[in-house]
Amino acid sequence: MQFFSSDFKLGILGGGQLGKMMLYETRKWDIYTKVMDASPEAPCKIACNEFVEGSLMDFDAVYNFGKDVDVLTIEIENVNLDAMEKLEHEGITVYPPTKTLRTIQNKATQKLFYTDHGIPTSSFTRFAYTSEIEDSISNGGLQLPFVWKSAQFGYDGQGVKVVRKMDDLKGLPNVECIAENLVDFKNELAVIVARSSTGEIKTYPVVEMEFHPEANQVEYVICPARIDDAVAQKAKDVALKVSEHMKHVGLLAVELFQTHNDEILVNEVAPRPHNSGHYSIEASYTNQFEQHIRAILGLPLGKTDSKVAGIMVNLVGAEGHTGDVVYENIASILEMDGVTPHIYGKRQTRPFRKMGHVTIVDEDMTRAREVAQKVKETIKVMTNK
């Protein structure tokens, strides 16, 4: 099948940042794309060949969108699976397969999947309703502290909460949920596994999330992770085991905990390009977006090695600033060697809103890390006031 400058049509559900970066690759190869997103301001509205405004959770919208594409993929998991399943049955190629998405979309199902397949993950308890948790604690079934997670997506901003005392349960939605052991980890790692429709599999190097000492927030994604080879190998093995059992097609980003005794536990996965792989645009021989396209089209997978060390810094809105965005000192970071900002194009900023990311590449990791810190300290996402 010819994908390039032909009548082939690729459908993408979701027109956000990941979709936008995927479109650089479809443009590079002149692959015809059709994108659906609920927002008329979606970043993908330009650069795709056809744009459809519609809700990703709406059966009819997704079904009608997918009917005339050759291959259907996603840039976000939160889509209507019944519609995708119907499309699958009617012969549309859907990657990742609906089955994979069903396993991942519900966090309780996802955790059960790990335990069923002997994949190491933090222990957890499943609840039909949040309201059942109090009883379970009072009769000694569940211990504080734990991480509360709603099973389904879409509770914006309140899908996850660390519960240290009974009071923390107040205000949580009364929905299907899980209570996870709070893992006291040494490192948070991630491995992106690419699996093609032909079954070919490749892994990217293990990356490390470096957290801010005080604010418990990821500050840097570092490739390669600064860990022992043995731990890195263990992380890859666990990621490959997840990939093998999930039978995804496309990318699978596997987020992992490295415990203090170097155990590797799966935190969660995403069956698509992922924030932890953004460094690959500047650092890798094959960036994650091109790799996802290669995988779902059954093309040979590209080399996953890095040309140079890569670090990614998220650009989030500064506290106390809400309104028209201004990227303060962006010219100063452009003066630094190997620094590439990616601006997501949201006109409005607000505290902690994800507005873009910056990649820092260098032959030398130590120098890259120093530049990354300078970048972090220099650029500010704020408003004019």
Add this chain to the structure above:
Amino acid sequence: MQFFSSDFKLGILGGGQLGKMMLYETRKWDIYTKVMDASPEAPCKIACNEFVEGSLMDFDAVYNFGKDVDVLTIEIENVNLDAMEKLEHEGITVYPPTKTLRTIQNKATQKLFYTDHGIPTSSFTRFAYTSEIEDSISNGGLQLPFVWKSAQFGYDGQGVKVVRKMDDLKGLPNVECIAENLVDFKNELAVIVARSSTGEIKTYPVVEMEFHPEANQVEYVICPARIDDAVAQKAKDVALKVSEHMKHVGLLAVELFQTHNDEILVNEVAPRPHNSGHYSIEASYTNQFEQHIRAILGLPLGKTDSKVAGIMVNLVGAEGHTGDVVYENIASILEMDGVTPHIYGKRQTRPFRKMGHVTIVDEDMTRAREVAQKVKETIKVMTNK
């Protein structure tokens, strides 16, 4: 001035391949773009924010297009300069400046510029009409062989001709032209110079065009050129001298001849991203398109070094094939490490039509060169028949 996610508007004259690759960068930085091209099928029609259909040589079209942009640039020199000059006078920022474009657009003026500024170039004679050449030869003024070049652009496919015998003059348009000494060169080199509106200047490494032994056609663009450092330095010095006197803003691609006694002669220049810089997308810390944007917006110039060795192969239509394009064996080249095809998206191929390019990158130049040859021998741009 804020360029990112703001009301700033960048105008680009020309919506072809170079414009398309420039748009990857404006998208990356969320810079609002308005593009004009004569063809409704122009590759830039998508991925820009506004597309205007109009002739680049038409005064009114260019003038009306440029009136509401903040900065106006080009992806091709063949544009209406009177309109750009009027826009300049009315306060629109035009980069490269019209003055630079006037010097370059007319090949006789361009050659005179080199001699006036003591820049080494092959000797030449200027003629008001091609018809004057015969007399000049018969009365011993001009010697065969020489290279005939029409002074003005736009004689598609017949702007340049090597004249070895009187007969070769037949059928040439009777226009203003030059007769250039035929240079017997050892290497054809190129140096891309970036000059920002602030005056900052950076050069990319010297690249080498490797020609096919029989067909006298560029097969590979190789970065860095496999030449002595002394020659490379001389090439950079000549390119910088041209840049300094041209006072361009943005990129200047300087094509050079290295003679058998290692003289460096300027062949011609292009004040924009150039085919000889395509390797930079995969190989350089800052690709040429991002660099052009940095330069015309007065942002700091990026690092021009390479992460790895880079080689570019042009993808041209195979002989004997005219019609709907098929990229034969493209999957086979995707199996090779460090290989990235760029498909320009023309639906129709014809012999020698430029349909795309392929970049090969590797830590090791020798290996890169081997892979480049395999790529060249493997992929074929043809039709289904």
